[in-house]
Amino acid sequence: MINESEHSEYHVPVLLQEVLQGLNINPNGTYVDCTFGGGGHSREILRQLGDNGKLIAFDQDADARQNLPDDPRVTFVPHNFRHLQRFLRLHNAIPIDGILADLGVSSHQFDEAERGFSTRFDGDLDMRMDKRQALTAFDVVNTYSEQQLHKLFEQYGEVTNSKTLARTIIEKRGTQSMRTIANFKQALHSVVKGNPNKYFAQVFQALRIEVNDELGALKDMLQQIPSLLKPGGRAAIITFHSLEDRIVKNFFRKGSFEDTDLTDPFGNQPAEQVFKIITKKPVTASDAELKRNPRSRSAKLRVAEKFI
Known part of the structure; x- marks a missing residue:
């Protein structure tokens, strides 16, 4: 990773x-x-x-x-x-x-807050390598099914509690905004396992791989x-x-x-x-x-x- x-x-x-x-x-x-x-x-x-x-x-x-x-x-x-x-x-x-x-x-991409690749900054949950494409990380977390989210966090991020994470996203996205990195991390703080920085690095990796195919x-x-x-x-x-x-x-x-x-x-x-x-x-x-x-x-x- x-x-x-x-x-x-x-x-x-x-x-x-x-x-x-x-x-x-x-x-x-x-x-x-x-x-x-x-x-x-x-x-x-x-x-x-x-x-x-x-x-x-x-x-x-x-x-x-x-x-x-x-x-x-x-x-x-x-x-x-x-x-x-x-x-x-x-x-x-x-x-x-x-x-x-x-x-x-x-x-450079990690250090540009507006690109949404980094867990260190706040910005839109974007993660597009090519800004001309439509799909963003926000679209993924806001529209994918629980099964789809579980699969991508498990396979692409090797997130230990990927099933719980997917279920929590489905539950939270109806009542809390996940448009920004800060929104996303705040909504999911209760399911973080271990070191938060490492945990969200794995989650972000999975989203980035999916967004950019x-x-x-x-x-x-x-x-x-x-x-x-x-x-x-x-x-x-x-x-x-x-x-x-x-x-x-x-x-x-x-x-x-x-x-x-x-x-x-x-x-x-x-x-x-x-x-x-x-x-x-x-x-x-x-x-x-x-x-x-x-x-x-x-x-x-x-x-x-x-x-x-």
């Missing part, structure tokens, strides 16, 4: 050297940063690219545009990475040599990678949640999300390997990085290479 950082920078890139090593950058290659954010990973990739290299940077958060370097090799796409193939085709950038996605929320977008993006990468090209994905990590691990291993038990129940057809796994185990932050950047402690990097 990703927690908030005390850093004042827009976003400190995690596992930076490990990502660069994993991508094995070709100076004349085309690379995609699916989560541009503060641009930390992208700037280092650009340093390793020559004049003929290209970088396509995706970010659905409009604030990320302010971090773009003045560099003709960079193309910025202000959209969710689930639309990867469509925009790479539009910019005539297929095939690509490598792709990076850092699935963490930036420190983060797991759906991740699956959409991963499924496009095999057809986008050149043979020998690499994908590097940084996750901050066990569900995300499991999705990436299984996709790199199988090359798809198809259930082979259904399509080939007797296991007669050997699965065609799409990727060579570069990281047998997920790469985690060093002690030095953990001291420098506490938010890196839950980061896991997996790298895979498309078979030639």
